[in-house]
Amino acid sequence: MIDFNELPKENLYYKDDWCVIYLGDCQKLLPSLPKVDLILTDPPYGINFVPQREFSKQKFGDIPIANDELQGDKWLEWFHPINELMFDRLKDDSVAYYYSGFNPYYYYYYYSMLKVGFTIKANLIWIKENFGMGYHFRRQYEQILVGFKGEPPTPEKPISDVIFCNKVPSKTIVHSCQKPEDLNRRLILQYTKQGDLILDPFMGSGTTLVASKNLGRKTIGIEISKEYCDIAIKRLAQSVMVI
Numbered sequence: 511m512i513d514f515n516e517l518p519k520e521n522l523y524y525k526d527d528w529c530v531i532y533l534g535d536c537q538k539l540l541p542s543l544p545k546v547d548l549i550l551t552d553p554p555y556g557i558n559f560v561p562q563r564e565f566s567k568q569k570f571g572d573i574p575i576a577n578d579e580l581q582g583d584k585w586l587e588w589f590h591p592i593n594e595l596m597f598d599r600l601k602d603d604s605v606a607y608y609y610s611g612f613n614p615y616y617y618y619y620y621y622s623m624l625k626v627g628f629t630i631k632a633n634l635i636w637i638k639e640n641f642g643m644g645y646h647f648r649r650q651y652e653q654i655l656v657g658f659k660g661e662p663p664t665p666e667k668p669i670s671d672v673i674f675c676n677k678v679p680s681k682t683i684v685h686s687c688q689k690p691e692d693l694n695r696r697l698i699l700q701y702t703k704q705g706d707l708i709l710d711p712f713m714g715s716g717t718t719l720v721a722s723k724n725l726g727r728k729t730i731g732i733e734i735s736k737e738y739c740d741i742a743i744k745r746l747a748q749s750v751m752v753i
């Protein structure tokens with residue numbers, strides 16, 4: 511099992527028995543990190559996200575998502591070198607989950623993942639209980655690409671590639687792009703065991719860390735915004751191991 515005391519100290523912002531958080535740009539920090547058993551991450555989609563839900567607008571209207579303003583090829587130019595680093599930090603025969611939003615960003619992710627060396631094993635569809643806003647189509651799903659580095663072991667029980675899970679309720683949301691803990695929990699369970707090391711280089715409010723800690727996995731999170739690091743630390747303090 512990883513000994514967190516051996517991790518680089520530079521930019522280290524938080525550490526407990528299960529999680530560490532680095533405050534900074536993952537592109538700079540990834541090369542000095544150890545190899546990990548799983549990557550579960552949710553990079554900015556390049557859509558200059560503007561919260562639509564009234565609660566979210568009130569809470570996050572003035573907190574932009576770093577690097578979310580990058581569009582199209584510019585987004586890919588930014589993301590691809592980071593993706594190379596993520597691939598490098600993943601152990602052989604292991605899995606990476608990337609939340610990849612909706613069209614067209616899915617294609618950029620797909621292209622970049624293949625180029626860095628992943629095999630695309632699945633495109634998971636997360637279906638939410640209700641629709642978002644939209645003039646032509648109202649979005650009800652997001653995609654999660656599953657990349658294999660080598661040949662990961664087969665899970666005990668396969669799960670459907672269509673996953674139904676409610677969004678985080680507006681009243682409790684703390685990050686405009688927050689993912690449900692239960693969804694991350696299901697993804698983590700599929701390919702890790704207790705004590706494994708998980709990496710989320712775009713951790714936002716720390717959903718991956720909270721889910722991992724509650725399952726007895728260790729996690730390294732990186733986040734460029736101090737505000738979100740502080741929110742993640744608060745969430746970790748409130749989380750309880752349920753195993």
Ligand SMILES: C[S@@+](CC[C@H](N)C(=O)[O-])C[C@H]1O[C@@H](n2cnc3c(N)ncnc32)[C@H](O)[C@@H]1O
Binds near residue numbers: 534553575718733735
């Ligand atoms: C889509 S959000 C992740 C939300 C997260 N899944 C959650 O449940 O809260 C992406 C996050 O990546 C962060 N970010 C953007 N560029 C970054 C970089 N170069 N290094 C580290 N974090 C970055 C943003 O500040 C944002 O919080």
